[in-house]
Amino acid sequence: MTGLFKALTVALALFAACLAAPARADTLFLSGVVQDLDGRPLPRLSVRVVLGSDPAPRRPGAGRMIVTDAQGRFTVQSDVSLTSRRIRLDNPFVRHPSQLLEIGFEMDLLGQPALHWTELDFIDGQGPLRGMSSFVAGKDGAFDVPLDFHASEHAWSIPGDPRGFRLSDVGTDVRVETWDDGTPGRLELGLVVVHQRFEIR
Numbered sequence: 001m002t003g004l005f006k007a008l009t010v011a012l013a014l015f016a017a018c019l020a021a022p023a024r025a026d027t028l029f030l031s032g033v034v035q036d037l038d039g040r041p042l043p044r045l046s047v048r049v050v051l052g053s054d055p056a057p058r059r060p061g062a063g064r065m066i067v068t069d070a071q072g073r074f075t076v077q078s079d080v081s082l083t084s085r086r087i088r089l090d091n092p093f094v095r096h097p098s099q100l101l102e103i104g105f106e107m108d109l110l111g112q113p114a115l116h117w118t119e120l121d122f123i124d125g126q127g128p129l130r131g132m133s134s135f136v137a138g139k140d141g142a143f144d145v146p147l148d149f150h151a152s153e154h155a156w157s158i159p160g161d162p163r164g165f166r167l168s169d170v171g172t173d174v175r176v177e178t179w180d181d182g183t184p185g186r187l188e189l190g191l192v193v194v195h196q197r198f199e200i201r
Helices: 001-020
Strands: 023-035 046-051 064-067 073-088 096-110 112-122 128-139 142-144 146-151 153-158 171-182 184-194
Touching: 023 046, 023 096, 046 073, 064 073, 073 112, 096 128, 096 171, 096 184, 112 142, 112 171, 128 171
Parallel strands: 023 184
Antiparallel strands: 023 073, 046 064, 046 096, 073 096, 096 112, 112 128, 128 142, 146 153, 171 184
């Protein structure tokens, strides 16, 4: 029984090690363009860009400030860590291994800053899968308060905003245009960031 117990212990340890796969370190070469809803570039726009592996990424001032050029374009080069995880796709009983890259863009939303958080899951044989959510700052200044979603209206609002404005979307969308993760240690990513400026009448 002692030998069997040891074998089971080793097997469980190996299984746990596989589940806790280390993050993948890469150099990220990020390029993109910031546009309005009509596809027009937004030049000379200041945007804070945060990576999920940055220290305290939800804190104000994390990441780096960038300014778009005359064509609304920007570039960022940075070391980044991608998180290993397993996600469901079409079959709810099967999880697929993924490398998760998280990128946040701080931009204006109804006159106050909001952090628009993008999750990109890189899965072998498929393009990156995207998920998005948006946050405003809480009492301690961290961007950890999600927008309120009103299912009956399919609209969003800023929590605690006395004006109670309903928004048709969260104000910013991020689309993946190009990617290349075929070179070990190097990840190239091209994005289109669409920013809507709401006009309150």
